[in-house]
Amino acid sequence: MPAWLEFAGALLHFLLFLLVPARTSETHTADGIISNGNASVFHEGLQFLIRYGYLPSSDMESGRAELRTAEELGTIIRDFQQFAGLNKTGYLDEATIAQMKAPRCGVQDIRPGYRYSRRRRRRYILGPSKWKKRHLTYRFETYSNVMSDYLRTRDAITQALKHWEKVTTLRFTEQLSGEADIKIKFGKNYHGDGYPFDGRGGILAHAFFPGDDNGGDTHFDDDERWVTEEHQSGTDLFSVAVHEFGHALGLAHSDVRNAIMFPWYKKYNRPNFGFHSDDIEAISKLYGKVHPDVIPTVAPPTSPPVTQAPTTPKPRDKNSPPLTCDTTYDAIALIRGEIFIFKGKWNWRRDQKGLLDGNTPLSLHRLWYGMPDHVEYIDAVYERKSDHRIIFFSGNRYYVFNANQLVHGFPEEGRPITDYGLPNDIEKIDAVFTWSYNSRTYLITGNMYWKLDEKEQRVVPFDYPRDMGIWQGVPTPVDAAFQFWDGVTYFFKGDQYWQFNDELMKVEDQFPQPSAEKWMGCPLNSTRSETESNTKAPVGGGSSIYKLSIGPVILLFLTLHLFITKLR
Template identity: 30%
Template sequence: MELLWCWIFTGSLMFVDIIWTLPISEEQWLRPEDVQLAEGYLRRFYQLRTSSSSRHQSRNRRDTSAMVDKIKEMQGFFGLEQTGTLDPQTLAVMRRDRCGVPDVENFSVYPKRTKWRNKTITYRIEKYTPDLTREEVDRSFHLALKLWSDAAPLNFVKVNNGKANIVLTFASRTHGDFFPFDGPKGVLAHAFEPGQGMGGDVHFDEDETWTTGQEKPGYNLFTVAAHELGHSLGLSHSKNPSALMYPNYKYYDSAKYTLPRDDVMGIQALYGKPIRKQETVTIPRKCDPNFSVDAVAVIGNEIVFFKDRYMWIRTTWSTYWNQLREGFSSTYLPGINSAINAAYDIPAKGVAYIFTGPKYWVVQQLKMKSHFGSIYEYGFPSTVKHIDAAVHVSGYRKTFFFVGQVYYRYDENKRKMDPGFPRSFPLDLLSIVRKIDAAFELEGHIYLFSGTKAYLYDYRQDRVLKRIPANAWLGC
């Protein structure tokens, strides 16, 4: 070991602070701030304990040995060479933005298996951040919780007041839990394991800048919340860099992110696998007088009609009904196992968007695996749980979404909702229908489906030109 002598003057008194430094290379001399960083990091995340906390008392060899051991433990956790020295790689990891929960001796899945007894868990947002709108915060937390409920039999219920299992809040510096935040960067948030009182709660550092994407500088709230809520459910940190429960911050896009296997296995070890209801899917009778469709879209050169979890396909150019193909949706759209609520296509891009509840799927061609996103990326309020129908009007480069008796208009170029929406249906349309089930555009014409009927609608003149049975396209 090497001795580093620091002479500290206080008034007329002089103290000698003997710091037992760590083994270092001949080329490298540690700065005092590096040692302070390391000690603080190891105390907070690796339970480093020294015999004295006073800077005016000498530290003994036992302290130095403990620090070397803790550095090795930290290096082992992050997959670094376990030298016990504060090399540049180790210090670089210590400087990264991260979760405030310790990496060791805390949140252990085994053997205590700390978890919630009930699988219906309530949550409440105590304080919002001014960086985002309330809807953006609500949506971020909703999507973060859904990651976990998709992987385990958990049901999260939001309450607006009173007691809740998990309380989420934004705070800065000292905020009443004995774990003060450190200002901008560094520790971004922390959470508590399931339990009474503060158990399960999540605190976000208000000194950070919170975002919903990656366009602006700051930290993505969905990413941080999803990680912290893993702690709220009883998970510890993972050593796997690709896992959500890895302690260091990494941006994840809520539209494309799925829970990695490491995290799935962890949450299922606590709560089990999600319960999948066994449903009997019957094939709809397309020529039934009461037949209606759920969604329609043009995918490639084919018009696709959806009903429940079944679909019919006919080419846009064929007039022969024997060219009609049909089958279960999952056969033609791998990965989409839910009933389809709405769909629309953009011919100029050669893609179609399929909506199932709060998700949408991007489809380029049938039988090709597609990726998904969230409907809230479009700018829908959190009160919208699913889309009834959608249609893209190529002449305007706008997409119309129908929800109940109102509609939204989305600008595909600007990628945001037009101001002044939602609006009620136009009067001529409202006099005929109360709800739109499906819609699609073909050769400049808009077809709107409502119940057992389909309507040829001229959106320029706001006039219904013709009415036909909803199953007329299917050869009935």
């Protein structure tokens, strides 16, 4: 056979190799990870690995954990076993399951983006932030309902902080009222953040790394049987508090079993208590070393000078329509194929050609005829996919519409949003949207969100609410969110908006951008070029090294095949 014909045959086989998809590993099963194939234990194990950082938190909503191969999960399980000091079997064996169920701290072991490795030079892990000041205040927001002796509770907390004073340049002062850097709370289950407790055992407490808002705040599960004395049977408050305050100061978990920052509960003898060298090295990395013979002093904070409050422009009359090109949005939704944008008692409509009814918004009650007169704003709205009813949320009430009329017989005073299974202390819904990735509807309030069971018309009770941090880059609290005609989800806050990438579970890199340009058709901001404002990052994308167009390859393959066959 001529050499050129052999070359053509080799090229044909290479093209066939490109066209035939590579064989992938089989999807995992419970039998491949657990010796007895117990499906419930298998899924509990997955939830644990997601909750504590071994699998990305985005796997919760995207469902990617269920699509991972047995080989991938085996590697992840070995990471956990290595961190916990267990035999690295790669299986959810009895020892691994027992460790997962043992009482522990609720903070993640591994931060997102950090790959655990024993080869690292230090054992401890630092958190993402630290305090920029050296004198910190703390305050009790609530006390335990289990312990009646408040003095013993305060003493255990104070002693835990004093031990951290001995190895840092930090000093702590209790604040009896007002704002404080570290706020201490005892609560059960849902207790006001996106990290609900789980009853007795399991998660004992959690704390937030330093920062604004809830930074430094430390919460204890009041379903535990807290004790403060050596002879008492229960969970020792001092032992848990000294660990949690490590997080409040900026330390993450350590894999050193005798370190204070090891995530699983261990009871310490308070009179003989001392930090492990791993803890001291970690905290010294953040705040500097302290000479053992010198206790540094820090002057207590002085009262801040009284400053005059900044003047703000006079707000527009609420009876006047907002400025189309200079306003924020309360709610946005895609309803009957049109986009509706709400602000106060006004709303705009737009289709794919642009704004309808001119640039002037219509009165809420003029367009939605059945809207009760007392409703002066809309916090969130969406079209229910099961029956195409339109659900409006205003404050702690909701209203159901059929087209632009209130459903016959629906009370004009509305229904309480607790009908959806939301806690009583939720005052309003910030945003509601249907995510194209899984076609599920989500309700957002503050830094928390719930998934809605459309059939039951109640939020999913298991493992919710969750923290909005899973939706990487989305600002909180959001003003509005909705799914666009192209299936892309957008989030709004202030006069800006963010485009979300479902595949990467994060906002696109070039966002935020001004809202008025895209959504209201307003003139481009003079500080940004037209090219920049119209740039959009591609959503998704293949994972192949070579991006080949399949059409030309198939045509070339058929041509070569016919040519070689004819020659033979």
